[in-house]
Amino acid sequence: MGELTYGLVTGIIFGFLLQKGRVIRYDKQIGALRLKDMTIVKFMFTTVLVAMVGVYLLKDLGVIKLSVKSTILGGNIIGGLIFGMGWGVLGYCPGTQLGALGEGRWDAVWGIIGMLVGAGIFAEFYPTLKNTVLTWGDYGKITIPQILGVNHWIVIVVFVVLGILMFRWFEKKGL
Amino acid sequence: MSDKNENKGWNPYLAGALTGLLLVFSVWFTGKYVGVSTTFVRSAGYIERVFSAEKVARMEYFKKELPKIDWQFLFVIGIFFGSLIASTTSKSFRLQAVPPMWEGRFGPGRAKRAIAAFAGGAVAMFGARLADG
Numbered sequence: 001m002g003e004l005t006y007g008l009v010t011g012i013i014f015g016f017l018l019q020k021g022r023v024i025r026y027d028k029q030i031g032a033l034r035l036k037d038m039t040i041v042k043f044m045f046t047t048v049l050v051a052m053v054g055v056y057l058l059k060d061l062g063v064i065k066l067s068v069k070s071t072i073l074g075g076n077i078i079g080g081l082i083f084g085m086g087w088g089v090l091g092y093c094p095g096t097q098l099g100a101l102g103e104g105r106w107d108a109v110w111g112i113i114g115m116l117v118g119a120g121i122f123a124e125f126y127p128t129l130k131n132t133v134l135t136w137g138d139y140g141k142i143t144i145p146q147i148l149g150v151n152h153w154i155v156i157v158v159f160v161v162l163g164i165l166m167f168r169w170f171e172k173k174g175l
Numbered sequence: 176m177s178d179k180n181e182n183k184g185w186n187p188y189l190a191g192a193l194t195g196l197l198l199v200f201s202v203w204f205t206g207k208y209v210g211v212s213t214t215f216v217r218s219a220g221y222i223e224r225v226f227s228a229e230k231v232a233r234m235e236y237f238k239k240e241l242p243k244i245d246w247q248f249l250f251v252i253g254i255f256f257g258s259l260i261a262s263t264t265s266k267s268f269r270l271q272a273v274p275p276m277w278e279g280r281f282g283p284g285r286a287k288r289a290i291a292a293f294a295g296g297a298v299a300m301f302g303a304r305l306a307d308g
Contacts, residue, residue: 003205003245003246004244004245004246004249005249006201006204006205006207006246007207007245007246007247007248007249007250007253008249008250008252008253008256009253010197010201010205010207010209010250010253011249011250011251011252011253011254011255011256011257012253012254012256012257012260013197013253013257014194014197014209014250014253014254014257015253015254015255015256015257015258015259015260015261016257016258016260016261017185017190017193017194017197017257017261018190018194018254018257018258019184019257019258019261019262019267020184020185020190020261020265021184021185021187021190021191021194022184022185022187023187023190024258025274026274026276026277027274027275027276030274030276030277031276039187040187042187042188042191043187043188043190043191043194044191045191046187046188046191046192046194046195047191047192047194047195047198048195049195050191050192050194050195050196050199051195051196051198051199054195054196054198054199055198055199055202058199058202058203063203064202064203064206065206067208069307070307072307075305075306075307076306076307077306078302078305078306079302079303079304079305079306079307079308080302080306080308081302082298082299082301082302082305082306083298083299083302083303083305083306083308084302085298085299085302086294086295086296086297086298086299086300086301086302087295087299088295089291089292089294089295089298089299090291090292090295090296090299091274091277091292091295092292092296093211093299094211094212094215094299094300094303095211095251095254096254097296098251098252098254098255098258099254099255099257099258100258101255101258102254102255102256102257102258102259102261102262103258103259103261103262103267103268103269104262104268104269104270104271105269105271105274106270106271106272107271107272107273107274107285107288107289107292108292110288110289110290110292110293110296111292111293111295111296112296113293113296114292114293114294114295114296114297114298114299114300115212115215115296115297115299115300116215116218116219116222116300117219117293117296117297117300118215118296118297118298118299118300118301118304119212119215119216119218119219119300119301119304120219120222120223121297121301122216122236122300122301122304122305123216123219123220123234123236123237124234126234126235126236126239127235127236129305130235133305134305167188
């Protein structure tokens with residue numbers, strides 16, 4: 001299979017699971033931001049935990065390489081805040097809105113067009129941002145185990161335990 | 176009855192765990208870590224190129240993220256079809272212009288929702304790219 005076919009098949013399974021998990025809809029996304037419905041947090045954090053264990057296992061077996069993005073506090077923090085404001089208004093993520101369109105929630109079309117425009121605007125400002133915000137607090141490609149100077153499995157176990165405690169708390173509160 | 180069908184999804188922990196496995200297999204078999212927002216940049220570059228090819232060719236960000244159809248583009252298209260398959264086979268597909276929670280707070284106006292969704296999308300993508308997410 002070619003690379004493009006793999007991409008399409010992975011996307012189809014991903015979209016299928018997102019829809020089955022009921023994490024795509026506006027009401028679910030905004031429900032999470034309003035701290036009223038934790039469905040997407042349960043889904044997302046479980047995904048992260050499983051992928052974290054699997055990816056590090058394969059890395060330790062020498063099968064794969066990690067792909068670590070740079071930590072740039074200026075971009076990460078300011079960009080994260082801006083993203084959150086837009087997300088709170090739109091109610092769909094970049095990926096999930098394609099899924100929202102797939103289950104007939106066609107207001108996602110406006111979000112998709114908006115995102116194309118947003119990407120274009122970012123490209124216009126990139127030369128300026130690159131020399132300002134994107135130089136603030138640039139720590140390069142670092143990971144939590146590196147910073148703490150401990151074995152990565154210690155960090156993974158802590159994350160898994162914290163995740164399970166969080167899930168139990170959600171279930172107890174009926175969120 | 177339709178409401179019952181509407182809410183009968185899979186357990187989010189199960190669906191989330193399967194998604195985690197999917198991501199692991201993706202990295203294992205193809206070395207691809209999934210992402211979405213770069214595709215919006217490449218696609219924006221594609222569209223802008225129709226109007227001003229020279230300008231796009233000069234722009235630094237489009238040199239970094241070349242406008243092209245790649246693995247991630249097909250991944251994003253796949254999300255649409257995956258959700259379409261899952262929803263139409265489980266009677267949870269609904270043609271809907273205004274989400275219920277939005278309607279409860281801001282009313283049924285389609286134009287209002289469209290403008291907010293467009294603006295929200297533009298702001299969200301600018302932020303996502305700034306954070307390199």
